[in-house]
Amino acid sequence: MNETLRIISRRRSTKNFLPDLPDEAAVRAVVEAGRSAPSAMGRQARLFVVVQNRHLLEELNVAVKEVAADREEEFYRRIGNLKDYNVFYGAPVLVIVAGDRHKPMIEADCAAANQNMLIAAESLDLGACWINFTLFAFYGPRAEEIRRKLSIPSDYNIYCSVAVGRKAIDRLEKKTVSGNEVRFFE
Numbered sequence: 001m002n003e004t005l006r007i008i009s010r011r012r013s014t015k016n017f018l019p020d021l022p023d024e025a026a027v028r029a030v031v032e033a034g035r036s037a038p039s040a041m042g043r044q045a046r047l048f049v050v051v052q053n054r055h056l057l058e059e060l061n062v063a064v065k066e067v068a069a070d071r072e073e074e075f076y077r078r079i080g081n082l083k084d085y086n087v088f089y090g091a092p093v094l095v096i097v098a099g100d101r102h103k104p105m106i107e108a109d110c111a112a113a114n115q116n117m118l119i120a121a122e123s124l125d126l127g128a129c130w131i132n133f134t135l136f137a138f139y140g141p142r143a144e145e146i147r148r149k150l151s152i153p154s155d156y157n158i159y160c161s162v163a164v165g166r167k168a169i170d171r172l173e174k175k176t177v178s179g180n181e182v183r184f185f186e
């Protein structure tokens with residue numbers, strides 16, 4: 001196995017972060033990895049919103065939980081009502097990936113960028129977690145205000161996000177992948 005494959009197989013979602021900001025250079029390197037992901041027809045119509053302000057992070061956390069608490073599904077309602085639950089697990093950085101909603105295949109473009117950032121974070125020994133809960137903040141009653149605060153244009157939808165920070169607990173146990181069937185035709 002080479003180093004890239006080792007990093008990909010070692011990566012686990014971090015769900016417990018230290019509160020302090022990682023090196024700025026490391027955060028920038030993670031975002032650059034997202035920017036360099038492929039995009040359909042090479043359109044590069046993504047917008048990376050890097051939130052490091054803890055008041056804004058808390059505002060997003062509250063907005064997500066408000067929407068979750070109002071959902072029909074018991075799973076979301078339960079999380080929305082957990083007082084101490086932080087949807088970003090206390091990460092000091094959240095990279096929101098938005099994309100021009102008029103561009104075909106923009107969801108896939110954004111997902112590719114998100115995954116690149118997860119791998120880049122692991123390569124720098126940072127923790128990261130893909131957080132799609134963030135999207136809830138952009139459906140709810142606070143959506144417009146949050147968009148405005150983060151300067152996200154109305155033509156851009158939010159497709160995914162990644163929480164980044166230093167790992168509070170390194171999940172060293174190896175992941176067993178039992179699903180994800182593979183079929184070769186030769």
Ligand SMILES: Cc1cc2nc3c(=O)[nH]c(=O)nc-3n(C[C@H](O)[C@H](O)[C@H](O)COP(=O)(O)O)c2cc1C
Pocket residue numbers: 011012013014015129130131132133134175
């Ligand atoms: C599309 C997508 C959305 C996800 N959204 C969330 C989320 O909102 N909150 C969360 O805690 N984890 C989220 N995850 C992370 C998964 O929980 C995690 O990848 C899964 O449990 C497997 O663990 P691993 O990443 O350590 O392999 C998401 C993952 C993906 C691919």
